[in-house]
Amino acid sequence: MKNLRRARERYDQTPTPPLLAGRVENALNATGPKPRRQLVWLRYTALATAFLCGVFVLSVNLSPAFASSVYAIPVLGEVARVVTFTEYSHQDDSGLISVKLPALQNTGNTRLERRINREIQQKMNARADEARSWARSYKDSFLAAGFTEEEYRPVETVIDYEIEYSGPDRVSFMIVQYTSCINYQEEHFYYNIDLESGEELTLKDLLGKHYREICDEQIRRQIEERKKDPQNSYFDGDMGFTSIRADQPFYLNEKQQVVVVFAKYAIAPGYMGVQEFVIEP
Incomplete structure (x- = not known):
């Protein structure tokens, strides 16, 4: 890199x-x-x-x-x-x-x-x-x-x-x-x-049949936590985070935790860059 x-x-x-x-x-x-x-x-x-x-x-x-x-x-x-x-x-x-x-x-x-x-x-x-x-x-x-x-x-x-x-x-x-x-x-x-x-592994394989609810709840909570910092900003409404996609990008980190990824501009202004959220099963 x-x-x-x-x-x-x-x-x-x-x-x-x-x-x-x-x-x-x-x-x-x-x-x-x-x-x-x-x-x-x-x-x-x-x-x-x-x-x-x-x-x-x-x-x-x-x-x-x-x-x-x-x-x-x-x-x-x-x-x-x-x-x-x-x-x-x-x-x-x-x-x-x-x-x-x-x-x-x-x-x-x-x-x-x-x-x-x-x-x-x-x-x-x-x-x-x-x-x-x-x-x-x-x-x-x-x-x-x-x-x-x-x-x-x-x-x-x-x-x-x-x-x-x-x-x-x-x-x-x-x-x-x-x-x-x-x-x-x-x-x-x-x-x-x-x-x-x-x-290829899917979120369902790793998190179970309720993977969407698990991801959505944890991402919303992490966004609210991050917004406590005045330097952070996220889009609201339909432009902001609503739910993960069926083909939501993710990877496994070195601890084998699921990390859900959102591209730059997807849910936040460009200066926020790529957004990543570690998901606990």
């Missing part, structure tokens, strides 16, 4: 040209309708100039020369391990990309490994196709808005992963995508796997 921290530091230290957001937005509006993906991002960021930019992922088997290194790092003990399957960086006139993608190995379940690893590769490749198109559109719109090449701030994208829990029967890990453009975005993708059954 060091790449993520370094990228954020570079973003914070780089000045943004004045009036950039409005001028680029106007140029983008003149180029035609926006794809559905951009509308989803605008909903959560409330910033018309947040774009998914500059991400692409290629497996080492498809492009070995493009990968800077491929190596195995055991992290899950005797039964299973997560390895860095692909690690590389690439730079062009639109920006810089740094990628480190995991793969699940040595679980004793080859079918499980293939399914999870294929899903990771396919998901990131699909996002890559979309992102490359937006990277070109963003730079074109930047220049069309009247800015110069010298004023252009290259997009930086980092994809990395982090092991949340490692045990002989369960694996929980997260893939993070960080993109800095005019502003910055983080997206998290969680994988919680039962190594014995080969299935």
Whole structure:
């Protein structure tokens, strides 16, 4: 995760040209309708100039020369391990990309490994196709808005992963995508796997049939506790927390506790960042 921290530091230290957001937005509006993906991002960021930019992922088997290194790092003990399957960086006139993608190995379940690893590769490749198109559109719109090449701030994208829990029967890990453009975005993708059954763990598996009531009650209580600090703020009504989703993101921490996660802007203002709630069974 060091790449993520370094990228954020570079973003914070780089000045943004004045009036950039409005001028680029106007140029983008003149180029035609926006794809559905951009509308989803605008909903959560409330910033018309947040774009998914500059991400692409290629497996080492498809492009070995493009990968800077491929190596195995055991992290899950005797039964299973997560390895860095692909690690590389690439730079062009639109920006810089740094990628480190995991793969699940040595679980004793080859079918499980293939399914999870294929899903990771396919998901990131699909996002890559979309992102490359937006990277070109963003730079074109930047220049069309009247800015110069010298004023252009290259997009930086980092994809990395982090092991949340490692045990002989369960694996929980997260893939993070960080993109800095005019502003910055983080997206998290969680994988919680039962190594014995080969299935992805659900909140119902971990908390029982009343998992929704358990999560909702504890999250509401923790929000009220956090709101006692005047520095903390949460949305109210329909914009705020009402109930967990059927596909609510979560992970297992090192104590095997369920941690329910809400993306930035989901239930609180952006300055509050990603919100996490530890749930007791």
